[in-house]
Amino acid sequence: MSDKPLRSRGWFGKTGKDGFIYRAWMKNQGIPAHQLQGKPVIGICNTWSELTPCNAHFRELAESVKNGIYEAGGYPVEFPVMSLGETLIKPTAMLYRNLVSMDVEESIRANPIDGVVLLCGCDKTTPALIMGACSVDIPTIVVSGGAMLTGKYRGHDIGTSDIWRFSEDNRAGHMSDEDLYTAEACMARSRGHCAVMGTASTMACMVESLGLSLAENAAIPAADSRRKVLAHLSGNRIVDMVREDLKLSDILTPQAFENAISVNAAIGGSTNFIIHLLAIAARIGVDLNMDDFNTIAKKIPLLANLQPSGQYFMEDFYYAGGLPALMKELRDVLHGDTITVSGKPMSHNYESSECFNRDLIATWKKPFNEVAGIVVLKGNLCENGAVMKPSAASTELMIHTGRAVVFEDIEDYKNKINDPNLEVDETNVLVLKNVGPKGYPGMPEVGNMAIPKKLLDKGVRDMVRISDGRMSGTGFGTVVLHVSPEAAVGGTLAIVQDGDIINLDVYAGTLHLDVSDKEIAARKERLTLHTNIAKRGYVHLYQTHVEQAHLGADFDFLKGGSGSEVVRDSH
Known part of the structure; x- marks a missing residue:
């Protein structure tokens, strides 16, 4: 238990005019006074948007987080930030990753928040939220939205990687426009992000391998009720993290980044992993460069038989044992003593895990492919x-x-x-x-x-x-x-x-x-x-x-962090 005073007391613990204003306007939402007195205030940073289909179920997921926070004795406050939907936004969601990180950073710093839960799913929402939170460095836990269920098309399992195959078959005259139209509904048949080891799932695996989420966060399907359970437990845990003053800088050590690089090699993760991990490292102050990705992952084979590098889908990966089962195969090369958001070492996340499908999660001695990673x-x-x-x-x-x-x-x-x-x-x-x-x-x-x-x-x-x-x-x-x-x-x-x-x-x-x-x-x-x-606006910036x-394609003025202190009071 930390003796550090709650950050939110700088708002709700004030006397006189300032305290009156901070508390009174919160009370117009029907909040009893005792909810603002001495309880950890937990922000839920939500990237819900109907324009981000991968994250469209996040209102429901946020309710599970809230229940967990209440149960643990905290008070939840949900707030929105700009959401990035890779499938719709033009010209590219990557253009706005840095903007969202600034939105997150300033939203956390400027408000009476003692800890924060990051709800993220679609590709750029995960690194953007983590980058912003790193720059403030308060207790933080990540809850990913989960992958959609495997698509079913004319007797075959399909996922996002098949879009590229379908497109080429259509251009070559082997697949009709009508067949292409039919496949649309067959592929995206449930809530969640891409069903393959695309960037969204890679980011979820990155989060878990860095130690920023509870175990199994990476692979639970969005439609599986256990995703809500994990959200609830994450709500429980963030309250304790505030009481322990367990911050991002305590978790994101150089060894944690090495773990993430090793895991990414073994899962056949997205090439986007490099650009996002470099940006996160620069925000938290860890020296990471391009050569490290070759050095660290040099001898690690591909263990996950997942599309686009293999055959199976994220739903199958979870049923086979998920990321803990794969990390157990890497235990001799991982830093098992790195701390995670659970307050326990990384090895605790995988030491009791089991693999239930060796065709999907191979062993270190008999890998799926000797050539792996990036x-x-x-x-x-x-x-x-x-x-x-x-x-x-x-x-x-x-x-x-x-x-x-x-x-x-x-x-x-x-x-x-x-x-x-x-x-x-x-x-x-x-x-x-x-x-x-x-x-x-x-x-x-x-x-x-x-x-x-x-x-x-x-x-x-x-x-x-x-x-x-x-x-x-x-x-x-x-x-x-x-x-x-x-x-x-x-x-x-x-x-x-x-x-x-x-x-x-x-x-x-x-x-x-x-x-x-x-x-x-x-x-x-x-x-x-x-x-x-x-000539103007954000694009000019x-x-x-x-x-x-x-260097991670971050802004040159956002390296490192500026901490959780507000520059000056507002009243």
Whole structure:
């Protein structure tokens, strides 16, 4: 039990005019006076929105959290922040991740909150909420929304990863528009986020492996009543965390980040994991860089047989034992003594777990795939790094040399990709420029470019593709992403021309443009950058302050945190 006074007493414990105002206006909601006197006030940061379908059940989930808070002797206050729905928001949810983090940070700091529960699900809501909470650093626990149930289409299990397959089959004439329409309802048949190991599920696994949630948070399906139970228990626990003064900075140690990297390798997590984890580390003050992802995860095989790298779905993963069962297989490489939100070491979360399906969760000695996780590539085409996901790539393309077919921006790509006169064959390397953080802006999920129509018709289903953009965690293929520096700031990617030879060697971790240093320098001298900085508003702020992908694409003025102290009183 901590002797530290409750932060909320700085509001509700005041006397005179200030205390009168703070308490009186809360009482207009029918709150008895004793609820504001000495009880931990717990904020429930809710990303519910009907424009974020993955999070549309969060009002109900928040009620379970509230019940847990009341039961443990706390007082819950639910508050909204901007919600990011990956499926609807334009131009990309990533553009607004940093904005939401600022919303969260200031909402927590400015209000009488002693601890906070973060309700997050769809891709960017999880890192945004954690980033904002890290900058304040009060007791915090995360409750994820859970994945939707596995889709069922004409006798087959389907999930979000099948969208890419269906799209290519439709473009190739193997799937009708009517069949595509029918598959829509078959895939998204319950509440929750993507049913595969996409970015949303990767973020839920990241949360649990960092120690920011109770055990089993990552994989309980959204429609399973046990998701509500976990929310209730999280409400219980956050009250105790306040009493113990167990903060994010106590949990998010360098060892916790190493655990998350190891787990991400074993589950075949999204490439987006890197960019979000880097941003979170910078907010909490942990020194993490791109090379760490190769070093830490180098010897870890793929243990989870989950789409898009494998066969099964998140619902199956939970029934097989979930993340605790997989982490138990990693126990010899994990830091089991790192503290978690439970107040107990990480090993406590998995030491008694069991695996009920070895076809889904493999053993360390007999992994599902020796090639796992995310590889960071280096070379003259990506001086500060690029990323790819070997477990979702084609083995025959892991070492590849090909002629570049270049698209200068997303509009150039859209205009050419289905052109029968496009000079391209399956040995070529597709290169897409100016879709990075500053160039697009916001770094959209367009890196897994469609296969040119003329090659689809020949049966080609994968090619080496390179860009400074991102890829949906549900996507797959031999796709190199996050090239840094991006084209819009004059990175080498900007000067790649049609016909240039590009060498990719995933095993060696290299990406090389076969052009002399002298020629590269000369081309950069002649280069006209494509960055069009917005003249007003948030987009202007974003483009003038966003850092490159290898630094997490956060704002340069948001590194570290400014703590929980309010600058000055308001009355």
